Amino acid sequence: METTSTSLKAHVEVMGRIVELPLVVGTEQEVAIDGQQLRSETGAILLDPGFGNTGACMSKITFIDGERGILRYRGYPIEELATGAGFLEVASLLIHGELPNEAEFAAFEDEVRHHTMLHENYRRFFDALPMDAHPMPTCAAAIGALSTFYQGDLARDDVRTHVIRLIAKMPTIVAYSYKHSIGQPPVYPRNDLGYAANFLHMMFSTPCEPYRVDSVKARALERLLILHADHEQNCSTSTVRLVGSSNANLYASIAAGISALWGPLHGGANQEVIEMLTRIEAEGGDADAYVARARQRGDSTRLMGFGHRVYKNFDPRAVLLKHSCSELRDTMDVRSSRLLDIAFRLEEIALEDDYFIRRRLYPNVDFYSGILYLMLGIPVNLFTAMFALGRMPGWIAHWLEMKQDPSTRIGRPRQIYVGPTKRPYLPRPERS
Ligand code: ACO
DSSP, rough: OOBBOOOOOOEEEETEEEEEEEEEOOOOEEEOOTTHHHHHHOOOOOOOOGGTOOOOOSSSSSSETTTTTTTTTTTTEHHHHHOOOHHHHOOOOOOOOSSHHHHHHHHHHHHHHHOOOOOHHHHHHTTTSOOOOHHHHHHHHHHHHHHHHSSSHSSSSSSHHHHHHHHHHHHHHHHHHHHHTTTOOOOOOOTTTHHHHHHHHHHHHTTBBOOOOOHHHHHHHHHHHHHHOOOOHHHHHHHHHHHHTTOOOOOHHHHHHHHHSSSTTTTHHHHHHHHHHHHHHHSSSSSSHHHHHHTTTTTOOOOOOOOOOOSSSOOHHHHHHHHHHHHHGGGOOHHHHHHHHHHHHHHHHHHHHHHHHHTTOOBBBBHHHHHHHHHHTOOOOGHHHHHHHHHHHHHHHHHHHHHTTTTOOOOOOOOOOSSSOOOOOOGGGOOO
């Protein structure tokens, strides 16, 4: 992958030996020390738990400037995409690199529409799982299982059909997992509806009663999905790349990404935000007391939906979602509206609190997304699966980029061993 070439070098001194390492500069002037020769030149490795200072790849997909609150997909500001584009248009942009023209978009949309159905055997697949199964492992298993349904195609090199299948079938899988959890029959997709509208139809219509899709809600959902579509080398995307680097197929790699996203410190945070707001409401709505607990040393309480590894001033997605919440306030039910009031209050207190100011903790994308999902009628335990639905094009784009990059090697971090040094094995009776 090309970079801006530079004659600048970094000089690193390791135990008295100075080595010269090349610098790499990205198109937005981000600088990296190319450390590929560090170990062979010095015997030392870079220790960086959580990879906060480690660039694992070069990428043309998404640019984030956490200090300035900038997020761009393929160069386009998130604000412009969220207000002007549809989700499939953004998916096409992320996956193919350029915004599609009319003909390209029509072809992409048509392909997605015609791959929305799941193999009928999936009914038995869902039936085999407990009714109260969390939708994330269900979705991870269902996506992984796609590679058992399309084994022949996997042997071929043409990955496009797999890409289309993943974008097309993910809404059906998420909706099936919901229907299974409430004991209703799965609802087949309707290919005459748009992406978000079809998803709402599969979620909320039943064989005995159609569901009239509200266009305001469908548009709000498209915006949510766009805002979640990519976020460069986060935990789940790095997982997808890492798994894919072993030449695991696309479905297996994405299934791993879904599992990574499930964690409460990543995609699971939106569920935790609503649980936190609900708890605060049940305890009398005292937002001040909760914030006081979250900043208390020795108390593990965190203000969920606050803080981000990258954004240190604001998360532009949270700003857009807060705006959506305010716009849709009139259509909200009483519960969502009450939780929104508590969220506004928590944000207000935290943004003036020294603890949060010093640590540069601001609302992240999850702080307001949960309230919007509630407004759409999405149950809390499905929130993370909604995140996965939105993130699908980003995962795919990164997997494709990783495969097409000739410099890709199997991901294999090193470690510094701090366990016992060599010691003899003693038979069990001889151990004290
Ligand atoms: N509430 C209270 N304190 C916090 C919070 C929070 N939400 N987030 C961080 N802190 C504090 C930590 O206790 C730590 O304090 P210390 O320096 O006194 O020890 C300091 O801020 C730095 O926190 P780290 O956990 O080291 O920051 P890191 O960059 O590793 O973690 C993370 C970022 C995981 C997002 C963290 O802020 C967090 O747990 N937030 C809540 C969960 C959340 O909202 N996750 C969603 C992230 S967005 C996404 O994945 C889509």
